[in-house]
Amino acid sequence: MPVKQTDRSQTGATIYDVARIAGVSAMTVSRVMNGNTHVSEATRDKVTAAAASLNYQVNFAARAARVGTLGVGLLYSNPSSAYLSAFLVGAMEQCSQSGGQLILERCDDMRSQRSAIARLIANGADGILVPPPLCDSKSALKQLDQIGMPTVAIATGRPLAGVSAVRIDDYEGAMAMMRYLLGLGHTDIAFVQGDPLHTPAQLRYQAYLDAMEQAGLKVAPERVAPGLFTYRSGLSAARQLLGRKSRPSAIFAANDDMAAAVIAVAHGLHLQVPEDLVVCGFDDTPVATTVWPELTTIHQPIGDMARAAVDLLIEQIRRRRAGGPVVAQHKLLPFTLIARESSDPAAAGAQDGDALTG
Structure with a gap:
């Protein structure tokens, strides 16, 4: 079901604000936010950039009432790395077992972070996994915190106090x-x-x-x-x-x-x-x-770390949907x-x- 045109994000921005900045209709913004494929790439980029500039996010409570799936977003870079391949296998296996839907978005540089995060949200992510090296991006983690997005950083050496993390020593x-x-x-x-x-x-x-x-x-x-x-x-x-x-x-x-x-x-x-x-x-x-x-x-038990991160993120998403607090947790696995x-x-x-x- 499309996002209602009266929806207001938790940051205060409305779908109309996004539409005004992007120069499109509110219905077009709704289509982009719901992952409708019948939108041109140029229009989708304009809408996601406008949403990112406003920190616009679909209202989670309204979405939870309409959508039953658990959207597990994965923000990644360096797609050729062996680490990412091993991590993906573990994340996909755990999503399959836990009822989560894995949604991938590539982020190549700092400038594309905001748009990549906006696209994950638009495509249905209820929470986001951040593997290396983006797990150490303070700007990405700050943006996710500002919009209240449940987040788990993986393999960061110095986890932030307010961000959940899974790592080794x-x-x-x-x-x-x-x-x-x-x-x-x-x-x-x-x-x-x-x-x-x-x-x-x-x-x-x-x-x-x-x-x-x-x-x-x-x-x-x-x-x-x-x-x-x-x-x-x-x-x-x-x-x-x-x-x-x-x-x-x-x-x-x-x-x-x-x-x-x-x-x-x-x-x-x-x-x-x-x-x-x-x-x-x-x-x-x-x-x-x-x-x-x-x-x-x-x-480094990369597959186990991925599975633990998915479990932790899904737990946070469910807590949020139930109206409860999302408390950061840090898990240390053995090497x-x-x-x-x-x-x-x-x-x-x-x-x-x-x-x-x-």
């Missing part, structure tokens, strides 16, 4: 990997950083620095290379770290995509992994077991260090240690 995970490498006897360990805007990347790097310091080892500037959590950035970092006469004995990359790139560059230089170079990653995404040799990494061939041929398929919870 990235610092302790990276410390576990460093203790493992130091325990193997490595003293010349290099590090490939992740996206500097992503808090888990910051925590993983800080753990590397702290572990080296606690072991009484200095970190030379040439042993740290920048990365962006992408395979391509891992290639550049690996060439920087391995293109010198003096090479490290081990490289710890802040995620598996970059660690896989390090292995590829090592092979190109005719280096044997792990005989000439030990390589470790973080996340335990599918790429960890598709590269050769298989990757030693920190297992596990998985030792495989990239650090020790004898460790193929073995698991080093139990699950460690931060």
Whole structure:
């Protein structure tokens, strides 16, 4: 059923205000807000931009009386990442079991955030999941808070007090990997950083620095290379770290995509992994077991995190529909260090240690 033309959003803006700014009729705004496909893309963009500028949102109480489905919105970027693929599988499975309908919207940059959020709401999202790296976007989280949208951030290293979050302890995970490498006897360990805007990347790097310091080892500037959590950035970092006469004995990359790139560059230089170079990653995404040799990494339970996030969001949506308060919750899931061939041929398929919870 279309949104009534008299509907007023919780921010005070009306459908008529959106129509006036977009230069279209209120009925056209109603069609866009209800996901009607018989609207041109240009018109849809004008309406969603106008709605975003007003923080316009369909009245949740009115929608709840009309619509029985639970719209679980997912705001994502970096669609080629292995992390997102694993997260999507878990989110879809849990939505299927919990009666939620997963609604996806891509957001490529800060400028498109407002429009992407407006499109999610227009397409029926009652709450929004925010996986990395957007989980650390203060502007996106602020906008969602301003319009009263139930939100769950996933894999943020420093969750905001007022925003629900599902995560692991990235610092302790990276410390576990460093203790493992130091325990193997490595003293010349290099590090490939992740996206500097992503808090888990910051925590993983800080753990590397702290572990080296606690072991009484200095970190030379040439042993740290920048990365962006992408395979391509891992290639550049690996060439920087391995293109010198003096090479490290081990490289710890802040995620598996970059660690896989390090292995590829090592092979190109005719280096044997792990005989000439030990390589470790973080996340335990599918790429960890598709590269050769298989990757030693920190297992982040991405599928479980997605399922927990969907459960948490649906609980918040139901509380809101019932008129109850939505209270932020933070869930910390365990990680596990998985030792495989990239650090020790004898460790193929073995698991080093139990699950460690931060």
